[in-house]
Amino acid sequence: MTVQARCSTPVGQTVPGAALSLGGADRAARGVHPFSLVDMQARTVEYLRVSVTDRCNYRCTYCMPAEGAQLVPRPELLDFDEIATLVRVFVSLGVRKVRLTGGEPLVRRDIVRLVDQLANIAGIDDLSMTTNGHLLAELAAPLRKAGLQRLNVSLDTLDPGKFARVTRQGSLDAVVRGLEAAQAAGFVHTKINTVALRGLNDDELLSLCDFAADRGLVLRLIEYMPIGVDQFWGPDTYLPVADIRALLAAGWDLAPVERTHLPGGGPARHWIGRSRAQPSRTVHLGFIAAVSEKFCRLCNRVRLSSTGTLRECLSAAGTLSLRDMLRGGASNADLKAAIHAALHGKVDAHRFDGAVHTREPMSAIGG
Numbered sequence: 001m002t003v004q005a006r007c008s009t010p011v012g013q014t015v016p017g018a019a020l021s022l023g024g025a026d027r028a029a030r031g032v033h034p035f036s037l038v039d040m041q042a043r044t045v046e047y048l049r050v051s052v053t054d055r056c057n058y059r060c061t062y063c064m065p066a067e068g069a070q071l072v073p074r075p076e077l078l079d080f081d082e083i084a085t086l087v088r089v090f091v092s093l094g095v096r097k098v099r100l101t102g103g104e105p106l107v108r109r110d111i112v113r114l115v116d117q118l119a120n121i122a123g124i125d126d127l128s129m130t131t132n133g134h135l136l137a138e139l140a141a142p143l144r145k146a147g148l149q150r151l152n153v154s155l156d157t158l159d160p161g162k163f164a165r166v167t168r169q170g171s172l173d174a175v176v177r178g179l180e181a182a183q184a185a186g187f188v189h190t191k192i193n194t195v196a197l198r199g200l201n202d203d204e205l206l207s208l209c210d211f212a213a214d215r216g217l218v219l220r221l222i223e224y225m226p227i228g229v230d231q232f233w234g235p236d237t238y239l240p241v242a243d244i245r246a247l248l249a250a251g252w253d254l255a256p257v258e259r260t261h262l263p264g265g266g267p268a269r270h271w272i273g274r275s276r277a278q279p280s281r282t283v284h285l286g287f288i289a290a291v292s293e294k295f296c297r298l299c300n301r302v303r304l305s306s307t308g309t310l311r312e313c314l315s316a317a318g319t320l321s322l323r324d325m326l327r328g329g330a331s332n333a334d335l336k337a338a339i340h341a342a343l344h345g346k347v348d349a350h351r352f353d354g355a356v357h358t359r360e361p362m363s364a365i366g367g
C-alpha cells in the first residue's frame with residue numbers, strides 16, 4: 001500500500017515547521033508525547049471526536065434540513081473494528097480523549113459493543129459521548145457498564161412545544177428521562193449542550209441554569225455556528241456569548257474560572273454562576289464562543305467522520321480517507337505518517353467569519 005503523495009512524512013521524522021521540528025529530547029523535556037500530533041501553530045492534538053454514524057432520529061433546525069441529510073450507504077461507514085484500529089493509531093500518536101458523536105451515536109446498532117471495544121484500548125484517559133439523549137433512558141446503564149466515562153446531552157429548551165419545533169421530531173420527556181437514567185447509572189460531570197438561539201431560547205437561559213443547578217449538571221452554552229443549514233443562521237437567530245452572559249446576569253452573578261477540575265478541556269470558557277436570590281446556590285457554566293471569540297488558538301482536536309475521513313478543522317472539509325487507506329491494506333506506520341502530514345496542513349483558525357460557510361450539515365461533522 002502506498003501512502004498518498006502528500007503524506008510523505010515518516011513517523012517520528014522531523015518535518016519543516018515550528019513545532020513539528022521538535023526533536024525527541026525537546027519533546028520529552030516539554031512533557032510532550034514522543035510522537036505527539038503537533039501542528040504548525042504548536043497546538044498539540046490530544047482529542048479525537050469520532051462520528052459513528054451520519055444517521056439521526058432528530059432533525060434539529062440548526063443542524064439538518066427538514067427532510068434529513070443525504071445519508072451515505074452503510075458499507076461506506078467505518079465498521080467497529082476499523083474505528084477501533086484507527087482510534088488505537090491516534091492513541092499511539094498521543095490522543096488521550098475520545099468522544100463518540102454522530103449524527104446520533106445511540107442510533108448506531110450495537111453502540112454499547114463499540115464502547116466496550118474502545119474502553120479496552122489502553123491509553124485513553126477520557127472516553128465520552130455527545131448524544132441527543134432520546135435513547136439514553138434504556139442505554140445509560142449499559143453504556144456506563146461498558147466503560148463510557150462521560151456524557152454531553154443536547155438540550156436547547158425546557159418547553160415541550162419549542163422542543164418539538166426545534167428538534168422537529170424529538171421528545172423533551174424522553175431526554176429528561178435519559179438524563180435521570182444517566183445520573184442513576186453513575187455518570188457524573190454530565191454536561192448539557194445548549195445552542196443559544198435568539199428567538200428560541202434566549203428567554204429560557206435562566207430556567208436552563210436552574211435546571212442544571214438543581215441536578216448538578218454543567219450547562220454549556222454554544223454559539224450557533226454557520227454550518228450546514230444556512231437559511232436560519234443570521235442576526236435573527238445568532239446570539240453571541242456576550243449577549244448570553246448579559247441575559248444570565250439578570251439572575252446569576254457570573255465569574256470566570258481559571259482552572260477547572262472538570263475533565264474535557266478544550267475551548268470552552270468555564271464560569272461559575274451564583275444565584276442572586278440565593279447566593280449559596282451555584283451553577284457551573286461553559287461558554288463556547290465559536291464565532292465571536294474564536295477559540296482556535298486553544299484547539300486540541302481533530303475529527304474522524306463516520307466514513308473515515310480525517311477533518312482537521314470544523315470549518316474545513318477533510319480530504320484524507322483513512323478508511324480507504326485501511327481497506328487498501330495500509331500499515332499502522334502508513335496511517336500515522338498520513339495523519340502527521342494531514343495535521344501539518346491544519347489551518348490556523350476557522351473561517352466562519354466571512355461569506356464562507358461550511359455546507360455539510362453539522363450532523364455529518366459531529367459537532
Ligand code: SAM
Binds near residue numbers: 063105363366
Ligand atoms: N446528535 C448528537 C447531539 O445532538 O448531541 C450529537 C451530534 S450533534 C451534531 C453535536 C452537537 O452539535 C450538539 O450539541 C448540537 O446541538 C451541536 N450543533 C449542531 N449544529 C450546530 C450549529 N449549527 N451550531 C452550534 N452547534 C451545533
Ligand code: SF4
Binds near residue numbers: 060064103363
Ligand atoms: Fe441530530 Fe444532534 Fe443534529 Fe439534532 S444536533 S439533528 S440530534 S445530529
